[in-house]
Amino acid sequence: MYAHENRLTAWHIGIAFVALMVGMLLGPLQTWEHAGLNLYPALRSIGIQSYYQGLTIHGILNALVFTTFFITGFLTFATTHSLKRASKYPWVHTLALVVMFAGLLITAVPLLLNGATVLYTFYPPLKADPAFYIGLTLVVVGSWITGYGLLFTWSAWKKENPGVQTPLIAFASLITMVMWQICTVGVAVEMLALNIPWSLGLIAGTDPQLARTLFWFTGHPLVYFWLLPAYISWYGMLPKQAGGKLFSEPLARLSFWLFLILSTPLGLHHQYVDPGIPAGWKALHAVLTYSVFFPSMLTLFNVVASLEIAGRARGGKGTFGWIRALPWSEPSFTAQALAGILFAFGGISGIANASYDLNLVLHNTAWQPGHFHLTVGTGVAFSFMGIGYWLIPKLSGKELWSKKFGIYQAWTWFVGMILMSNGLHILGLRYSVPRRSALGVAPYASAEWTPFLIESALGGTILLISVVLLYVNYGMTVFAGKKLTREIEMPVAENAEGMPSPRWLDTWRPWLLGAVALVLVAYGPVIYILLTRLNLTSPGFRVW
């Protein structure tokens, strides 16, 4: 069933995991450089000129390419399988993949030739080759087209199923895609109005403060674009994989609506210490950032309660006995459960970042990479690896090569990430160590930092082992695995309450209007202020 969707998803996921492999292999090199073992000179022969070019490739491939390709593929699969309906227009999805892949190739050229060593935030007036901006824009446009394809399919399904509530997985996938449409307006304007014409020489100067603001308009909701597909798996699939039911489907739906409303109007919390933005607007975004913490708290309760149902159904007794009863021998479950645990700690360090003036202590310190390796690097990427443990066998038609390797991979990731992120958090909080810096050759590096740099490098090394275990397993599955003897179905968690959610949780208009209104209130005046102070005087610089 759904041969076209499955084949297409296989391409998305395949490209995603190849990109992630290259990106992740560059990660440990950074931790080793910080601890004094500089391997970058050896990389010159394969074309990587500096720590910063390696860091740029690491960020672009992991945070932008892997995530976007995985998510578009996974949500296409999840929506069609959840609705039990093939795509209305399969060609739309083929077109999306072609546009995204073309964008990736166009981006890769300057990235690999050291023509775009601007890190994944590409803050102007660092000026990359035009192909870098054009390629990334195409990747985003392709992801939009995927979203349109899913909306077409859903509206066809609605006509065929009048009065039926949209199943949770499809519902949440559509919300994720609509949120992405709203929030990518910022980076689209940055690319089309500033970066692309400026890098082509059509306009002489750019305004870095305006460009940063447009970037973070998209840059924080980007985080929810990464996270919501993991939540879809945690709510919609993981309880089933664990042998339980979803504790409260209505509250799951409510949290997705809250994410639609609250994901975008809060990007200024990345810009608390920007000089060009008034404090009142920063404070408003601080409060809105706190409020988006709420749907994640709902998720924490709901997912843990669902897993408790599972653990008890498996015979677990007592206050904590149900935890031991969970299927810890299944790599897909273990990876996602451990991802969720570390994600909670990432959420806590994120609360500190969101805290307006507290952020003065943490902004652009090593605390930040410590934080987002727990969130996107673990909560999201580690969950996607866990999804891969059932989805890759499903799509390739092969048995998973080794469950044991999968379990070792999950625990090495968990331990490696605890060490690496703990070291980075301490370095940032206690010693103000700057992020994104080749610390191994920094003249101001202090001997006090050494134990934590070594802790983080040890973590990076363990993570490298985890990466090898992951790719040996995936690779052996796809290229040397035994043919599946049974069909793998997408796990779909039943609703423990056994009745549909209230109707107001199935109505788009008020939530969508709320989302747009809140964006206008939180961003309209800020953009207006920046336009009245428009300062298109920065020429480009190539300082790498």
Next chain:
Amino acid sequence: MNNHTHLHIHPIERLWIIISFSMIGVFAVAVLTAGFAYGFQLPVPEDRIVDPNLVATPGATAFGEPGLRELSPGNMEARVLAQAWSFTPKEITIPVGTKVTFYVTTKDVQHGFHLEGSNINFMVLPGQISKLSTTFTTPGTYNFYCHEYCGVGHQTMYGQVIVTEK
């Protein structure tokens, strides 16, 4: 057909929701009180914007002659110019207990400015002036780092504030 509107919430979950909301509320009140009542301030827009291409020209702006100036006894201002990959001045010596207001801008790419042992931490953007104040109460040497990637020499970009005994 589904027409009910009631949202069923388990009692323990209701308690969890109340705790979550209260936590968020307490955090928000705490950080905003610290920010607006106790003066832990963030950088805000200066009246004027500048042209990064001209900002370092002597005579054009105060950043043409960067350095330390005494405004009144115990009250100084430090004008610091950032460029890839240095701060000018690189060393700033102040007596202990002096209030210093830092004004920082850049003539090329984005930079950052984080002064150890203080709450001074801001972005340095072309065209904008970043401003925050602090008072050091303990003599010693405090590094300030560039914390935004600014090219292959980024890791070498730093300076020092030397706080001397009175």
